[in-house]
Amino acid sequence: MAFTFEDLFxxxxxxxxxxxxxxAKRVPAGGRFAExxxxxxxxxxxxxxxxxxxxxxDLRSVDWNIYRRLGRVFLRLxxxxxxxxxxxxxxxxxxxxxxxxxxxxxGLRTTLALASIGLGQHDTVGVFPFAEELExxxxxxxxxxxxxxxxxxxxxxxxxxxxxxxxxxRRFAAMKQRAGLCVVVxxxxxPRGIDAVTTALGRLRHRLLLVQLTKSSDREPKLQGDLRxxxxxxxxxxxxxxxxxxxxGYRKAYDRFEEALTAFARKRNAGLLRLDTDxxxxxxxxxxxENGHYAV
Amino acid sequence: xxxxxxxxxxxxxxxxxxxxxxxxxxxxxVRHREVDVVTTMFWQEAVHDARARVLVDRFRHPWAYVxxxxxxxxxxxxxxxxxxxxxxEGSVVFLLDASAAAGGNESFExxxxxxxxxxxxxxxxxxxxxxxxxxxxxxxxPGEETxxxxxxxxxxxxxATPSGVENALxxxxxxxxxxxxxxxxxxxxxxxxxxxxxxxxxxxxxxxxLAESDRAASGAQPGEGVANSGITALGIVExxxxxxxxxxxLLEVRxxxxxxxxxxxxxxxxxxxxxxxEDAARLDEGVLRFSLKDLPARGGRLEARLASGxxxxxxxxxAVRLPNRSPLRVxxxxxxxxxLRATLRRxxxxxxxxxxxxxxxxxxxxxxxxxxxxxxxxVLSSASSQEEAFLVTHKAERLSAExxxxxxxxxxxxxxxxxxxxxxxxxxxxxxxRGRAEGPREVAVWRELxxxxxxxxxxxxxxxxxxxxxxxxxxxxxVRPFVAAAETEIATGGLQRxxxxxxxxxxxxxxxxxAGDYVSTEGERIAVSLLSPSSTRAxxxxxxxxxxxxxxxxxxxxxxxxxxxxxxxxxxxIALLGLLFEWRQVRTGRMP
Numbered sequence: 001m002a003f004t005f006e007d008l009f010x011x012x013x014x015x016x017x018x019x020x021x022x023x024a025k026r027v028p029a030g031g032r033f034a035e036x037x038x039x040x041x042x043x044x045x046x047x048x049x050x051x052x053x054x055x056x057x058d059l060r061s062v063d064w065n066i067y068r069r070l071g072r073v074f075l076r077l078x079x080x081x082x083x084x085x086x087x088x089x090x091x092x093x094x095x096x097x098x099x100x101x102x103x104x105x106x107g108l109r110t111t112l113a114l115a116s117i118g119l120g121q122h123d124t125v126g127v128f129p130f131a132e133e134l135e136x137x138x139x140x141x142x143x144x145x146x147x148x149x150x151x152x153x154x155x156x157x158x159x160x161x162x163x164x165x166x167x168x169x170r171r172f173a174a175m176k177q178r179a180g181l182c183v184v185v186x187x188x189x190x191p192r193g194i195d196a197v198t199t200a201l202g203r204l205r206h207r208l209l210l211v212q213l214t215k216s217s218d219r220e221p222k223l224q225g226d227l228r229x230x231x232x233x234x235x236x237x238x239x240x241x242x243x244x245x246x247x248x249g250y251r252k253a254y255d256r257f258e259e260a261l262t263a264f265a266r267k268r269n270a271g272l273l274r275l276d277t278d279x280x281x282x283x284x285x286x287x288x289x290e291n292g293h294y295a296v
Numbered sequence: 297x298x299x300x301x302x303x304x305x306x307x308x309x310x311x312x313x314x315x316x317x318x319x320x321x322x323x324x325x326v327r328h329r330e331v332d333v334v335t336t337m338f339w340q341e342a343v344h345d346a347r348a349r350v351l352v353d354r355f356r357h358p359w360a361y362v363x364x365x366x367x368x369x370x371x372x373x374x375x376x377x378x379x380x381x382x383x384x385e386g387s388v389v390f391l392l393d394a395s396a397a398a399g400g401n402e403s404f405e406x407x408x409x410x411x412x413x414x415x416x417x418x419x420x421x422x423x424x425x426x427x428x429x430x431x432x433x434x435x436x437x438p439g440e441e442t443x444x445x446x447x448x449x450x451x452x453x454x455x456a457t458p459s460g461v462e463n464a465l466x467x468x469x470x471x472x473x474x475x476x477x478x479x480x481x482x483x484x485x486x487x488x489x490x491x492x493x494x495x496x497x498x499x500x501x502x503x504x505x506l507a508e509s510d511r512a513a514s515g516a517q518p519g520e521g522v523a524n525s526g527i528t529a530l531g532i533v534e535x536x537x538x539x540x541x542x543x544x545x546l547l548e549v550r551x552x553x554x555x556x557x558x559x560x561x562x563x564x565x566x567x568x569x570x571x572x573x574e575d576a577a578r579l580d581e582g583v584l585r586f587s588l589k590d591l592p593a594r595g596g597r598l599e600a601r602l603a604s605g606x607x608x609x610x611x612x613x614x615a616v617r618l619p620n621r622s623p624l625r626v627x628x629x630x631x632x633x634x635x636l637r638a639t640l641r642r643x644x645x646x647x648x649x650x651x652x653x654x655x656x657x658x659x660x661x662x663x664x665x666x667x668x669x670x671x672x673x674x675v676l677s678s679a680s681s682q683e684e685a686f687l688v689t690h691k692a693e694r695l696s697a698e699x700x701x702x703x704x705x706x707x708x709x710x711x712x713x714x715x716x717x718x719x720x721x722x723x724x725x726x727x728x729x730r731g732r733a734e735g736p737r738e739v740a741v742w743r744e745l746x747x748x749x750x751x752x753x754x755x756x757x758x759x760x761x762x763x764x765x766x767x768x769x770x771x772x773x774x775v776r777p778f779v780a781a782a783e784t785e786i787a788t789g790g791l792q793r794x795x796x797x798x799x800x801x802x803x804x805x806x807x808x809x810x811a812g813d814y815v816s817t818e819g820e821r822i823a824v825s826l827l828s829p830s831s832t833r834a835x836x837x838x839x840x841x842x843x844x845x846x847x848x849x850x851x852x853x854x855x856x857x858x859x860x861x862x863x864x865x866x867x868x869x870i871a872l873l874g875l876l877f878e879w880r881q882v883r884t885g886r887m888p
Contacts, residue, residue: 095334249342
């Protein structure tokens with residue numbers, strides 16, 4: 001295993017998840033992401049519309065008041081109040097486990113934290129880790145008491161190969177999961193570039209929450225001298241001499257990456273949380289529920 | 297700071313070479329440090345536009361270059377072996393005693409090594425090295441590199457001559473220098489009386505460790521000296537017995553040994569088979585005196601030798617030339633009155649140094665009228681023919697005043713009752729001398745003094761007068777009692793020793809600098825001996841016998857040299873710290 005259970009989900013962290021769930025619960029009904037107005041018209045509690053009776057319709061839905069007044073048979077339609085399936089896609093590519101303080105550590109904690117919130121709100125939560133391919137770690141399931149099961153399963157994850165958003169998300173889309181909230185927990189460093197990432201994300205029909213696993217050194221690298229950089233996923237070697245001009249070019253390239261990701265989230269009306277993997281995860285996740293609503 | 301291994305030009309040339317070489321290496325150096333990163337895509341974008349084709353990469357990492365150059369410069373400086381120059385007030389003169397007082401060769405070599413080491417730390421502009429031995433000269437002048445000293449010390453040996461340290465100090469004093477520290481490398485005690493006359497600015501100190509090292513080398517216990525015996529006197533005098541053809545020999549030996557040294561006398565290589573009279577032997581005081589009476593004086597070289605193997609061999613040998621006292625062949629001329637002839641014969645036959653002959657004479661006693669004889673002569677003149685009663689005719693190159701002084705002696709005039717003679721002769725009795733370019737010596741005396749009117753012939757002075765006159769006429773070789781090296785003045789125009797340069801006298805007097813056998817310009821063979829009690833004593837002196845001449849200020853000179861900072865050690869320490877710093881910088885990626 002890349003991490004031990006105790007290292008990944010220590011007692012302090014698990015305790016902090018309780019607080020996170022409380023924070024999430026304070027969000028009024030209209031803002032909880034477990035509440036989503038389903039487009040399905042069914043026999044839910046809130047009246048929405050009438051439609052003419054068709055053969056085979058449930059007679060219990062007939063609005064007899066209208067029949068008495070108009071002599072015609074209409075069905076009363078109600079909104080279907082359904083739970084919001086939560087699909088968490090943690091990045092378990094090789095790069096997530098590389099550094100001294102691996103991003104995967106924060107990523108898996110984030111996954112459990114979000115899963116805990118969903119489970120606590122009786123949502124269906126599924127975990128689908130990805131790297132060069134998507135895997136099914138935990139099939140969508142609900143139940144408050146399943147948190148530890150989730151934790152154990154997450155702690156057993158091992159690093160995979162290189163990152164491939166296109167292949168991974170294509171597979172996820174092919175699963176035809178019920179529309180829900182898709183949370184992608186990743187650094188979004190795909191060798192094919194940010195355009196490939198955003199294109200693959202754009203194909204998903206789910207609502208999106210992007211949790212970007214970042215480090216301060218992403219924009220401000222602390223490398224100096226003549227270096228031979230080796231991409232830990234692809235093995236590509238790049239000889240560079242770190243000079244002020246090169247640093248400046250690096251920053252610009254990174255800024256373009258960030259701008260592209262932000263523009264996509266804005267365009268797609270997706271949530272984007274930049275998580276500092278060197279800081280505590282739970283306080284940063286709590287910001288999602290600031291101002292009493294979940295803002296995506 | 298002095299650089300002992302490199303000249304300043306070589307040092308700075310080396311620095312420039314290092315700087316240039318490192319500069320080239322800096323431009324050529326490409327050292328990639330491998331780093332695994334989560335992604336290279338940003339770096340690829342960054343370097344894509346910055347990468348340009350260049351033939352030679354531009355100079356980068358100037359601070360790294362400066363650090364490496366500083367380390368290389370430190371290493372180069374350490375190689376140059378700098379030494380902190382001793383800053384002392386005034387100059388420093390190192391004086392090496394290369395006389396017989398320096399002891400044997402090993403002792404002298406130790407002194408030379410100690411001196412060479414002591415010179416190193418001092419500023420070369422204010423230090424110099426002298427040596428006083430066979431001659432006094434400068435081994436290292438101010439401004440000269442120390443390396444030259446080692447070359448000049450190579451092959452330098454002590455000489456059989458008394459120590460000239462005090463002479464050198466007096467010469468330094470006469471030069472009128474400013475404050476000068478003098479460090480003397482000698483084993484003998486300096487003369488405190490002569491040192492007391494030196495000016496205050498001249499601070500004299502003996503190298504203290506010299507005696508200690510000598511004692512350690514000899515294996516002597518602390519407080520003990522190194523045993524040495526030496527001949528401190530060898531001379532000859534007229535035989536006390538009166539024998540004209542003999543001399544008495546006097547010897548003195550000084551020793552620090554508890555046992556009597558073995559002494560052998562030889563004459564022209566043949567051992568003198570006679571027992572020496574031991575006069576007032578004082579072995580407990582280390583002084584032994586011997587004598588040998590009535591040694592025949594037939595010329596030859598008399599040599600005294602001690603058994604070798606002690607601290608110094610210079611004083612184990614002494615020699616002196618014996619005079620050649622063959623009998624004088626004297627002829628009485630036929631013009632002498634029979635009575636006078638008989639008187640003369642009677643006196644002369646009693647003189648063992650005279651042989652009366654009728655032919656092949658070397659001297660003649662004649663009348664003034666008997667001319668045509670070229671032999672040196674005692675001439676019987678008359679009061680009418682010469683004003684002086686005694687007239688000495690000598691070679692023109694001598695001064696008559698000198699001859700007059702001699703004549704007073706050999707004519708035994710002090711024994712002559714000149715007053716009585718004058719009263720009898722009714723005229724003053726005078727002594728005269730004249731020089732003559734050609735012709736033999738003469739002593740002319742009034743024949744009237746030989747008559748019965750005067751009691752000259754019956755006086756005690758007469759035989760003395762005769763023998764003295766005859767000996768002066770024959771230029772009998774006077775006893776030269778002894779000749780001590782560097783002390784005894786010899787009346788000569790010059791001296792020549794085999795294998796050495798001739799010594800030319802400008803004043804008619806000269807001194808032989810070393811013990812050995814010489815020939816004067818007049819053809820006289822002269823044996824010169826060391827005969828130096830101070831040298832013999834110095835060779836056997838213990839370290840406890842330090843006396844006089846040490847000034848506390850000069851002591852500081854030696855102490856300062858021994859505590860001189862080792863600059864090389866400090867340089868290497870700094871370089872090591874620099875290397876550690878560079879290693880850490882490279883390891884942490886702060887330096888390429």
